Structure formats: C-alpha cells, structure tokens
Amino acid sequence: MDRRELAAFLRGRRERITPAEVGLPAGPRRRTPGLRREEVAQLAFISAEYYTRLEQARAPRPSREVLAGLARALRLSDAERAHLHHLAGAPPGPAPGPPREVRQSILDLLHRLPQAAAIVVSAAYEVIAWNELAAALMEDFSAQPRRDRNLVRRAFLGPHPQGRRLYGVTDAEAFARNAAEGLRATAARYPDDPEVAALVRELTAGSEKFARLWASHEVSAETTLRKTFQHPLVGPVTVNCDVLDIADRDQRVVIYTAEPGSPSEEALRLLSVLGTQRMDVPG
The missing domain is CATH 1.10.260.40 (lambda repressor-like DNA-binding domains)
Structure with a gap:
C-alpha cells in the first residue's frame, strides 16, 4: 500500500x-x-x-x-x-456488474451521426446512451425510468405503448430469444451482480416464454442485420443494423441506418425534424 x-x-x-x-x-x-x-x-x-x-x-x-x-x-x-x-495494495478483481458508464468519445460519436439512430446498450440490455434520432425513432428514453430502458425486460414484460411491442419491430420474437440467450452469457460473466440476478428472477417469474428459453441454456445469440420499426407517426421505417462492440466496457453501439434514397431514409429525415414531440396530443 x-x-x-x-x-x-x-x-x-x-x-x-x-x-x-x-x-x-x-x-x-x-x-x-x-x-x-x-x-x-x-x-x-x-x-x-x-x-x-x-x-x-x-x-x-x-x-x-x-x-x-x-x-x-x-x-x-x-x-x-x-x-x-x-x-491500496489490493489489485482489482473483475467488475461486479455490467459497466454503465459510457466513454465521452462514444457519446460524441452518437451525436456526430445525425442521419443515423444510435444507442449504446449494456451487457444487461439496458439502453444507457442514445442520440436524438434514436429517441425519435424508438422513444424518449430520458422520460422513462431506468427499469423501462431495459430492452430484454421490455421484450418479455412490457410496457407496450400503443400496442407496439418493442417499438413495433418486425423481429421482436427473434430479439426476445436472442436477448434471453445473451443475458445468460452476461449472468455467467457477472455471477455476483445483484441487479443481473434480480432481472433474471423477475423475467423467469413473469414470463413463461423467458422461463422456457432460460431453461434451454442456449447462449448462441445472433445479430439481426435488418429490421422494420412501425412508427406511429411516419409509418414503417426499415433500417440496417450495425453493432460495434466496446470490448473494454462490455457494451455495444447499435446503429440504425436507412438505404439512401429510400422512403425509410425520408422517414428518418422527417423524424429528425419532429424529434420526440407527440403529434397525437391536441395543441
């Protein structure tokens, strides 16, 4: 010391x-x-x-x-x-739980992608950073309590605003399965983290589907390369999905982009103007 x-x-x-x-x-x-x-x-x-x-x-x-x-x-x-x-003479052990602090350079990257919706997801599937277009495409994450920003919880337990499961994505079932498999790998990496353990207990008790997937012990989660969001204002938005791993933080940057010249690109451009305002509320 x-x-x-x-x-x-x-x-x-x-x-x-x-x-x-x-x-x-x-x-x-x-x-x-x-x-x-x-x-x-x-x-x-x-x-x-x-x-x-x-x-x-x-x-x-x-x-x-x-x-x-x-x-x-x-x-x-x-x-x-x-x-x-x-x-202090006590070399650190592994992180007790999935890191939630996002590097400033990654936050800067999100905001330098004005034509792409981008989020950062922790190993426990919590959305921990986002840019303005992601908030417009998916939801205003800043207005949600932390527990409702967890995508695996949203996939299995909701809430589902306006009847849309996971923002109306076409691959909701595949995402739920992959998230369950990915969460099992996360639980193995952070066996002493109380939040991960509590999340698994909550999902197992609240969703029979999750309980079945968890009991299968599968860990081969796959990445979806393309999906469509059913947006309540601009309609369907089809995007490519690219995932960048931040290995030292056990986090992922998910970037959603539309094909150039497509109706979806125009929809994203419109969303960048509308932002997170609710057009269904009378002025």
Missing part, C-alpha cells in the same frame, strides 16, 4: 468533482474546490474520520468494499478504479 500516493490520488479526484455532479448543493461558504472530505465519506458510506485519515496517509489498508465505495463516490473511470486498487 502506497499511502502517500493514495492520499494524493484521492485528494485530486475529490477536488475535480463539483457538488452539482453528485446532487449536492454548492452552498455559499464553500472554500475548497470540488467536494468536501465529509461529503465523499457520506457518498462512499464510510466515516468522515477514516476518509480524512486516508487523505492524510495515516489510515490502514482499506477493504475492497471501501474501495468500491470510493470509486463510486469519486466517479472513477475503469482505469482510475484499477489504479486506486493498486495504490
């Missing part, structure tokens, strides 16, 4: 985070850049006294639970999390 380097690293990470980033008020008498020590301790669920001793290079080696709390409180990247563990 390198106490001095650990103390300096914690202090540097603490000072770069603004209170607003973690939902705390700045307050009129704040004299330190970033967070206060007691605020980090509160976010990490450890005592303020112990955290202070860590920053003063006087504390004993922190446990893995404490390190996990500090990584969460300080919003560390994967590389920073690994560095924190090495400084």
Whole structure:
C-alpha cells in the first residue's frame, strides 16, 4: 500500500468533482474546490474520520468494499478504479456488474451521426446512451425510468405503448430469444451482480416464454442485420443494423441506418425534424 500516493490520488479526484455532479448543493461558504472530505465519506458510506485519515496517509489498508465505495463516490473511470486498487495494495478483481458508464468519445460519436439512430446498450440490455434520432425513432428514453430502458425486460414484460411491442419491430420474437440467450452469457460473466440476478428472477417469474428459453441454456445469440420499426407517426421505417462492440466496457453501439434514397431514409429525415414531440396530443 502506497499511502502517500493514495492520499494524493484521492485528494485530486475529490477536488475535480463539483457538488452539482453528485446532487449536492454548492452552498455559499464553500472554500475548497470540488467536494468536501465529509461529503465523499457520506457518498462512499464510510466515516468522515477514516476518509480524512486516508487523505492524510495515516489510515490502514482499506477493504475492497471501501474501495468500491470510493470509486463510486469519486466517479472513477475503469482505469482510475484499477489504479486506486493498486495504490491500496489490493489489485482489482473483475467488475461486479455490467459497466454503465459510457466513454465521452462514444457519446460524441452518437451525436456526430445525425442521419443515423444510435444507442449504446449494456451487457444487461439496458439502453444507457442514445442520440436524438434514436429517441425519435424508438422513444424518449430520458422520460422513462431506468427499469423501462431495459430492452430484454421490455421484450418479455412490457410496457407496450400503443400496442407496439418493442417499438413495433418486425423481429421482436427473434430479439426476445436472442436477448434471453445473451443475458445468460452476461449472468455467467457477472455471477455476483445483484441487479443481473434480480432481472433474471423477475423475467423467469413473469414470463413463461423467458422461463422456457432460460431453461434451454442456449447462449448462441445472433445479430439481426435488418429490421422494420412501425412508427406511429411516419409509418414503417426499415433500417440496417450495425453493432460495434466496446470490448473494454462490455457494451455495444447499435446503429440504425436507412438505404439512401429510400422512403425509410425520408422517414428518418422527417423524424429528425419532429424529434420526440407527440403529434397525437391536441395543441
């Protein structure tokens, strides 16, 4: 354990985070850049006294639970999390669950694709990032609670707004089967993640179809290369589906594009103008 380097690293990470980033008020008498020590301790669920001793290079080696709390409180990247563990003399083990933090370069990529609908999906099939055209084509994900942004849950348990299962895609059945198989592989990679385990229990209890697929132990999920969305405003939109794997985050970027010059390309162009506004609501 390198106490001095650990103390300096914690202090540097603490000072770069603004209170607003973690939902705390700045307050009129704040004299330190970033967070206060007691605020980090509160976010990490450890005592303020112990955290202070860590920053003063006087504390004993922190446990893995404490390190996990500090990584969460300080919003560390994967590389920073690994560095924190090495400084503490406790090399990191595998990530406890599917990573949900999306690299800034990937977020920038989504917004540089104005003619394509693009989303980022975690290993647990949660939509964790999207661009404006994806929101217009599928739904306004920002208006949905996190649980309803999980595509495998949506496939088997709903909700199905306007009677459209999975945004009216033509391959809903194939996607559901592939998602069940993919989720089994995810559960094997993250056996200790409570969220993945709870999702599997919920799906098994709530869907006989999922329960049958789960019992088959299949893991050979396939990728659909083309599908059609039945959109309530612009009608059918047929798109090509390209998937880019982000191996270090266990995430996927899914990009939907229409054939140049096709009616679907015109529909996407119209959706880019309409955005997520609801045309069925009287003005």
